[in-house]
Amino acid sequence: MSEKVCETAVKAQGVDQSRRDFLGKSLAVAGTITVAPGVFLHQTAQAKPDDQPVTGEVRWGILIDTNKCAKGCTDCVDACNEEHGLTGSMPKSSDAQRTQYIRKVTLREKATGHEHSLPMLCQHCEHPPCVDVCPTGASFKRVDGIVLVDKHICIGCRYCMMACPYKARSFVHEDLTDQTLASPRGKGTVESCTLCVHRVDKDGTPACVEACNQAEHNAMIFGDLKDPQSDISKALKEQGGKQIRADLQLNTGIRYQGI
Amino acid sequence: MTKRLLRLLTVLFGWALLALPVQGIAETPFPTIIEPEGKKCVEPEEVMRREHMEFILHQRDETMHRGIRTSKYSLAECIDCHVQPDENGNIATHKDEEHFCNACHQYAAVSIDCFECHADKPQKYIQRNRQTALQQQLEQVLASTADKVGDQK
Numbered sequence: 001m002s003e004k005v006c007e008t009a010v011k012a013q014g015v016d017q018s019r020r021d022f023l024g025k026s027l028a029v030a031g032t033i034t035v036a037p038g039v040f041l042h043q044t045a046q047a048k049p050d051d052q053p054v055t056g057e058v059r060w061g062i063l064i065d066t067n068k069c070a071k072g073c074t075d076c077v078d079a080c081n082e083e084h085g086l087t088g089s090m091p092k093s094s095d096a097q098r099t100q101y102i103r104k105v106t107l108r109e110k111a112t113g114h115e116h117s118l119p120m121l122c123q124h125c126e127h128p129p130c131v132d133v134c135p136t137g138a139s140f141k142r143v144d145g146i147v148l149v150d151k152h153i154c155i156g157c158r159y160c161m162m163a164c165p166y167k168a169r170s171f172v173h174e175d176l177t178d179q180t181l182a183s184p185r186g187k188g189t190v191e192s193c194t195l196c197v198h199r200v201d202k203d204g205t206p207a208c209v210e211a212c213n214q215a216e217h218n219a220m221i222f223g224d225l226k227d228p229q230s231d232i233s234k235a236l237k238e239q240g241g242k243q244i245r246a247d248l249q250l251n252t253g254i255r256y257q258g259i
Numbered sequence: 260m261t262k263r264l265l266r267l268l269t270v271l272f273g274w275a276l277l278a279l280p281v282q283g284i285a286e287t288p289f290p291t292i293i294e295p296e297g298k299k300c301v302e303p304e305e306v307m308r309r310e311h312m313e314f315i316l317h318q319r320d321e322t323m324h325r326g327i328r329t330s331k332y333s334l335a336e337c338i339d340c341h342v343q344p345d346e347n348g349n350i351a352t353h354k355d356e357e358h359f360c361n362a363c364h365q366y367a368a369v370s371i372d373c374f375e376c377h378a379d380k381p382q383k384y385i386q387r388n389r390q391t392a393l394q395q396q397l398e399q400v401l402a403s404t405a406d407k408v409g410d411q412k
Binding site for chain 1: 387
């Protein structure tokens, strides 16, 4: 049964892909402007200017190789906590309540006892259940595929936390001060990984990926899933990558290898 | 007759003189607004006084939903200029009367929600205690590793 579902999903994706390719090609043709006979001006990928909105021509994602992800290593989690000012910001909350955008999860195969570890974060789904259930529109997906909470209109009902299959969202239970610029956050609202949207908008890389690469673990690749020339797309094409709970057909932006 | 009228006028004038300072005391004093140092605001003062909330609200939606990150009407830029430490090095929080935003908002009896989520002082004045932070992080990790061993199907 589940195989059949997967097959349909793959087929559905195949259809989408061909349409996407077609659109991509027509865009490429449109993007090529003839300056003079024989001279063409090609549009090249550039950093988005600050005053321009994000476009749906990209879709951001991360590919995580769990074989390279060491058990007990928390470099990505630490970098994330530092970047978003999470560390020590909620002293009165319990461990279960305290916000974590990334959790390290250890998986153990019962039959062999083999254990491995992976970072679990917001999967930035194409069809996010958190957005479906949000009664105010606070939980939303940006056109470039990043799923965010607009805390200005979040009423703290926590439906999205219930709807998320990945347990990626947290609720702030206490008054906060001295938030970082990257992550304004406060009591009574839900929050989760923003894929470091403040960095991505400035052509940067999320803090977790940067930390992982800096420590030379190289377990994470960040990039544009729609660009066939990006590192992440090439790696996915060559080596493949799995979605967690692929059966839900959410088409996650975070993919895993080795699970 | 003229004498009586003159006397009446003098009395009235005297009362008016007395009433002036009394009225002055009865009114809520206008807040003292801390002048930012040396820089010019993004719009003239009278425009900012009336329209600042419109600018911030517009910018908020543009940044949040469309990823437009211009700094002209950014709340962080307001704070960077308008919130400065006093001569003793203390910075007012958004709940104090001395805070630039709160000074007027208290006077006008309009509550502000911005600082429930946004920092109320410039980032460079925020002390992030890395020592305690790291210690708490370690405790968190130690506590969580024990109960995060799940089973793979």
